[in-house]
Each structure stands twice: as C-alpha cells, then as structure tokens.
Amino acid sequence: MYIYELPFEINKELCRLLDIEDYWKELAGNQMKYSAFDVTDMEQTARRLAVSPTNQLFTRWGQLNHRVEELFILLYRMKHMPALDCLKPVVNTDFHKLLSKHRSSSSVKEKNTAIVKDNSYKKSSQKSDGNFGSIPLPVMLIEKGAHLPASSGIQDNNSPSPNYETSTDISKSSSTHGDKGNEDDEIMKNVSAIPRMSYDELREATDNWADRNLLGRGGFGQVFKGEWKHLPVAVKRLRDNNDRNKELIREMCLNQYRHDNILPLYGYSLGGPEACLVYQLMSGGSLEQRLRVKTHHPPLTWSQRYNISHGVARGLQFLHNMAGTPLIHGDIKPANILLDTCLMPKIGDFGLARKGPYGEDRTHVKVSRVYGTKPYLPDEYLRSRCLSPAVDVYSYGVVMVEMATALVAIDRARPEPLLSAYIHHQNRLGIDMASLEDPVLRGTAHSYPALCRAFVSIGLHCTKFQRHERPTMLEVYKKLNDMDVPGKNFMM
Numbered sequence: 001m002y003i004y005e006l007p008f009e010i011n012k013e014l015c016r017l018l019d020i021e022d023y024w025k026e027l028a029g030n031q032m033k034y035s036a037f038d039v040t041d042m043e044q045t046a047r048r049l050a051v052s053p054t055n056q057l058f059t060r061w062g063q064l065n066h067r068v069e070e071l072f073i074l075l076y077r078m079k080h081m082p083a084l085d086c087l088k089p090v091v092n093t094d095f096h097k098l099l100s101k102h103r104s105s106s107s108v109k110e111k112n113t114a115i116v117k118d119n120s121y122k123k124s125s126q127k128s129d130g131n132f133g134s135i136p137l138p139v140m141l142i143e144k145g146a147h148l149p150a151s152s153g154i155q156d157n158n159s160p161s162p163n164y165e166t167s168t169d170i171s172k173s174s175s176t177h178g179d180k181g182n183e184d185d186e187i188m189k190n191v192s193a194i195p196r197m198s199y200d201e202l203r204e205a206t207d208n209w210a211d212r213n214l215l216g217r218g219g220f221g222q223v224f225k226g227e228w229k230h231l232p233v234a235v236k237r238l239r240d241n242n243d244r245n246k247e248l249i250r251e252m253c254l255n256q257y258r259h260d261n262i263l264p265l266y267g268y269s270l271g272g273p274e275a276c277l278v279y280q281l282m283s284g285g286s287l288e289q290r291l292r293v294k295t296h297h298p299p300l301t302w303s304q305r306y307n308i309s310h311g312v313a314r315g316l317q318f319l320h321n322m323a324g325t326p327l328i329h330g331d332i333k334p335a336n337i338l339l340d341t342c343l344m345p346k347i348g349d350f351g352l353a354r355k356g357p358y359g360e361d362r363t364h365v366k367v368s369r370v371y372g373t374k375p376y377l378p379d380e381y382l383r384s385r386c387l388s389p390a391v392d393v394y395s396y397g398v399v400m401v402e403m404a405t406a407l408v409a410i411d412r413a414r415p416e417p418l419l420s421a422y423i424h425h426q427n428r429l430g431i432d433m434a435s436l437e438d439p440v441l442r443g444t445a446h447s448y449p450a451l452c453r454a455f456v457s458i459g460l461h462c463t464k465f466q467r468h469e470r471p472t473m474l475e476v477y478k479k480l481n482d483m484d485v486p487g488k489n490f491m492m
C-alpha cells in the first residue's frame, strides 16, 4: 500500500500522534532526510492552510510513491510505538515481528527510565482531546543499534560499517547477528519477490566485468552481458553504492510488473562495491542502436517497426490501465526499448517510474522534481511538474516519429531542434510526411510511404501541446491494432 492510499482514520490518527511534540519534524529531517528548509516550508504551508504538518509531510513524501512499510521502518527507527501500533493493521504481518521485538527490548528500558508504556500513552492522549502538553512522551529513541533490513533500501543510521554482501559475507553476517539477518531478508522478501544476488556471483557471471561483455553505457552506469546460473543476463552495474541507488533498486523491485512487453528484472545486488540490477538479456539490442548505430543487422523493415510500435503501445497501455493507480514510466525513449532475438520489444529502465494520479477526480499529480530525458518530455511536465500518463504518451509520440524518420529527438542544427516541434512545424507547412521517411528505406523496395505517414500522424497526435488533446495509450494501441499492415500478425 502506498502512503497516499492510507485509510482516512489511520492517516488522521498518525497525524495526531506525530503532530504532538513535533515528532513529524524528526521523521522528516532525521529519517526521511528532508532539509531544514523543506521542513520549515512544510510547517509554514501547514500553518497557512490550517492543516496538520504531518499530513503535509505525508503528502510530499507520498508523491514519491513511498509505501506504508517504509514508513513503518522509519517509525520503528524512531521507536514511536503508538504510531507503529496505529500503522500495524495496514502493513504486511511480517513487519509485526519488528514491533514485538522492539516492544520486548523497549520494555526493559521502560522500567529503567520510567517512560510510560505505549498503551497508557495512547489512552492519555485520547483523553487529552487536543491538549498535548499533558501527554507523557512515547517510548522513543531509547534503543541504539537496531538494524534494518540491509535490502530495505533505507539507510540504517545505526549500522557500524558498510555491509558488504558476498556469498561468504552473508554467512558471516548471519553468524554475527544470529537470526536477525535471516529475519530481515524475510521482511524484504515480502516487500519484493525479486531475488537478491551476490556481487561475487555477478562478477563471475560477467567474467570479471570483461570489456568484451560490455553492452552499453547509460547515465547510471554500465551494462554487461553475462551468464548467471546458465541464464543469459544483462547486468547493469550502477556507478556506486549510495543511498540514491539503493532507493532506485527498491523502487524498481516494487515497480516490477510482468508483461510480455516489459523487460523482466531477474534480480538485484546490494552491498557490494557497486549496486547491480540483473535483467533478461535482449540480444536484439535497443531500438536506439537499431535505428542509429551501423551494426551487422539489416535496417528495420516497416513491418518490424510496426510490430515494435505495437508492442510498446501494448506495454504502456498495460502500465497505465492496471487496477488502482497508473504507473507512469517517465523515460520512454529508443534507448529504453529493448529487442529480443525476434525483435519483440520490451520496455526497460523503470528507475524513473512513478505512480500516477489516483481517484476518479484526479488527472495528474504535482511532483517535486522532474526526471527523464528532456526532448521526450512535454511542456506541462517540464515547466509545471504535472505528471500524468499523458507524459508517456508524449514520449511515445516522439519515438513514433523517430521510428518513421530516424531523425534524432534533438538536433541543434535543425531550425526547430526538438523533433516534436520540428514535425509539427513541417505539418503546418503542409509537407508530405512520406518525404521524411527513414533514408535507409526511402526510395528502396522496402519503402512504405503510407505507413510512414500513419506513424508520423500518431506522433503528431501524441505530442499535442495540450495534454488533454493527446490520445490515451489504449486508444493508440487500438488504432495500431486496426491498421492493415503486411506481416502485422508476425509477433502479436
């Protein structure tokens, strides 16, 4: 469950508990790592709107798609028993172990320090009816040295040193911490079903990160070909092992959905010198490579282009229309469309995926930061931080034009550097879009002017300036389905 899905009564009670004595500030600053500036900003906004500052915090943090289990872990670190009790009904039962463990350890402290027990705290706070001054402190910050699941993606401030995770280290850590390591791993298993792999295994799988196995480089690190337990894999080795990467991996594990057109994440590795993500190996490379790089492969035919556009639309409409809230990929571009040996496309790189608007009356969410690749992003997202499935639709539109023309998404030598602006400009001039067909096909026996026009027409529709004028991915998918293209059933 996401933070923004918290039932009203639980949210209200949590706000009440954490507003007391400004515990929300400790949660925001020490645990969630918001800056003092952000905390003051939230406090002032809450005051201006006459709402709970905790609620402000949850709204902001919730926009980053955090889950109740994460909040539970942070409150566990704060030892805020009443808040943990309040959240208990909505977290997986495996997390309850943390609560009972903490309750037993804190009860010893409670005797020594004469701090009231959580139940009496609860009762007295209920009685106080808004008069927080008389409420005894909850049991907090009394037990140092509690460790979090190393793989929870949340930094454990109490950890004495980096926890290197290799096959041998795992056994070491379980002997040092007894059952705790296993228990923590169990907890992570319930957050995500994606298996954790050891760094040493992955080093071996890629033959010690051999250059000949290098598949490509991206903003986050390098991707290597490898064989893991006789399975061909692509290992993305992230540049370092910082908290941002841990967070990224956690997000990716949680955002992993199974679909023919979504690149499967086989596993992850945390705790080694670099964090790694392990994917299915896509031996057809990326659409980017197939459109631009001179490889031994022949140019993509129109029916292959059609099948790729169809598969990507299918994957995206799935993400946008899953039960509950849509998942917005946020970085659709040819480099993130991977092709298997039959050129079946799979959407990869969910590092920037975020949950979209929820509830019938919501059309978008306002995000605090914009991520992604600029030439593929619409104005409302870049300028107003307005995130909706229409962001992916726009990016998809740019990709459609790229597939038809092989023009790049941004080219400063063009009168309109952005491809989306350029193609709309050409359209206004009344240019026949078939004249922009990919030069490797244009004028050859493989040329298909009508399909080129159809691709650009979808591209124009998807990249409309006003997001409500763009089609949904489902509409695009249906439109593609209805097209009569030779060879279209090849991969459907």
Ligand SMILES: Nc1ncnc2c1ncn2[C@@H]1O[C@H](COP(=O)(O)OP(=O)(O)OP(=O)(O)O)[C@@H](O)[C@H]1O
Pocket: 215, 216, 217, 218, 219, 220, 221, 222, 223, 234, 236, 263, 279, 280, 281, 282, 283, 285, 286, 288, 289, 331, 335, 336, 338, 348, 349
């Ligand atoms: N599963 C895979 N199978 C085969 N090749 C892959 C796979 N994943 C990535 N690659 C190759 O590695 C390259 C780099 O991928 P990566 O996801 O790191 O970066 P990117 O998407 O190009 O850029 P960025 O992540 O900065 O947006 C890709 O362009 C592709 O050629």
